[in-house]
Amino acid sequence: MTSFRRVSQSAAVCLAGLVAFSTPAWAHGDEPHSTTTTSVKPAAAAPAAKPAAKPATSKAVAVTPAAKKVTTAKKSVTTTTMAAHQTDMHTHAADSTGYDAAHDAMTPALPGTSLKIVATPDPVRGVNLHLMTTNFRFAPMSVNRHSTLGEGHVHLYVDGTKVGRAYGEWVHLMVEPGEHTIRAVLSANDHSTWSADGHAIEASAVVKVGAPAMMHHHGEVVAPDGMTFDMSAMPVMGGANVYVRASGFRFAPEMVNQAPVYGAGHAHISVDGKPMGRLYGPAAYVPLAPGPHLIEITPATNTHDALVDADGTAISVSEVVWVR
Numbered sequence: 001m002t003s004f005r006r007v008s009q010s011a012a013v014c015l016a017g018l019v020a021f022s023t024p025a026w027a028h029g030d031e032p033h034s035t036t037t038t039s040v041k042p043a044a045a046a047p048a049a050k051p052a053a054k055p056a057t058s059k060a061v062a063v064t065p066a067a068k069k070v071t072t073a074k075k076s077v078t079t080t081t082m083a084a085h086q087t088d089m090h091t092h093a094a095d096s097t098g099y100d101a102a103h104d105a106m107t108p109a110l111p112g113t114s115l116k117i118v119a120t121p122d123p124v125r126g127v128n129l130h131l132m133t134t135n136f137r138f139a140p141m142s143v144n145r146h147s148t149l150g151e152g153h154v155h156l157y158v159d160g161t162k163v164g165r166a167y168g169e170w171v172h173l174m175v176e177p178g179e180h181t182i183r184a185v186l187s188a189n190d191h192s193t194w195s196a197d198g199h200a201i202e203a204s205a206v207v208k209v210g211a212p213a214m215m216h217h218h219g220e221v222v223a224p225d226g227m228t229f230d231m232s233a234m235p236v237m238g239g240a241n242v243y244v245r246a247s248g249f250r251f252a253p254e255m256v257n258q259a260p261v262y263g264a265g266h267a268h269i270s271v272d273g274k275p276m277g278r279l280y281g282p283a284a285y286v287p288l289a290p291g292p293h294l295i296e297i298t299p300a301t302n303t304h305d306a307l308v309d310a311d312g313t314a315i316s317v318s319e320v321v322w323v324r
Helices: 100-104
Strands: 002-006 033-035 037-039 057-061 079-081 106-108 114-121 127-134 151-158 161-166 170-173 178-187 193-196 202-209 220-222 228-236 239-247 264-271 274-279 283-287 291-300 306-308 317-323
Touching (some): 114 178, 127 202, 170 274, 228 291, 228 317, 239 317
Parallel strands (some): 002 228, 033 079
Antiparallel strands (some): 002 057, 037 114, 114 127, 127 170, 151 161, 151 178, 178 202, 264 274, 264 291
16 A cells, blocks of 8 residues: 545646756756856754644555656766865855844864755756765754754755755755856754855855756656655744655655656655755755645656546645744
């Protein structure tokens, strides 16, 4: 038996956005990505808002392990690496999360801590980021808590404007066509910046993004037998932390847009009915304006095909959150 917490039915749609890559040859207008790596020398909670309402109901469904046949184009990726970069100043654009004071603070990191970013234009829309670190682990369940050496998350900026946080090493950002500078800053649980020798540990990449794919059709694949998929959302200042619990399904951001692998893929996120991006791991931060919002998450294959139950109904879970 397969169980899902379902509140709506939705056809699979192409989303691009946040919150985590390889590029097929059918990507039109895509340019090679550029990366800048920051390596450092060795150096020595927001209040919860009103509890989220959960209009979802549970339903057990049975599915068969047979999947519909899908095809995909071969990938073709060219990369260019730029010289290493170390910033001498730590500045922030307006921060929608309300943690400006914490962001201005710097905390000495563990010796040898480093951050590297690789940005690749996505053939459907936006850009895929791979954030690689040393002596550091992502700790989404500890965000807004006290700083702990060697863990935290990453703050992301596009062309100098903060766009959100990364709770894992793979991220998808929805950006407009054109050339963009993406900056990633290594942050502690309390949102202070990890530093070495008084300098922020950060990395940046310049990437040229092509126009969104005009035609990108999605099919349907029957979910693996025994698969479960559920979510929870925790409102925080300026948005919500979203967590996914899944079994019989694994996030495989490194294979997005590649040949489908049964039981692997990513998820699409929408807020109040509007596509907001992809989820490349079990945790993500979703920027939101104050007020109530309906967050919906739908699992998908590497090629963005919708996962459906035995009756052909698209699998989705959703939750209402109230943001202060």
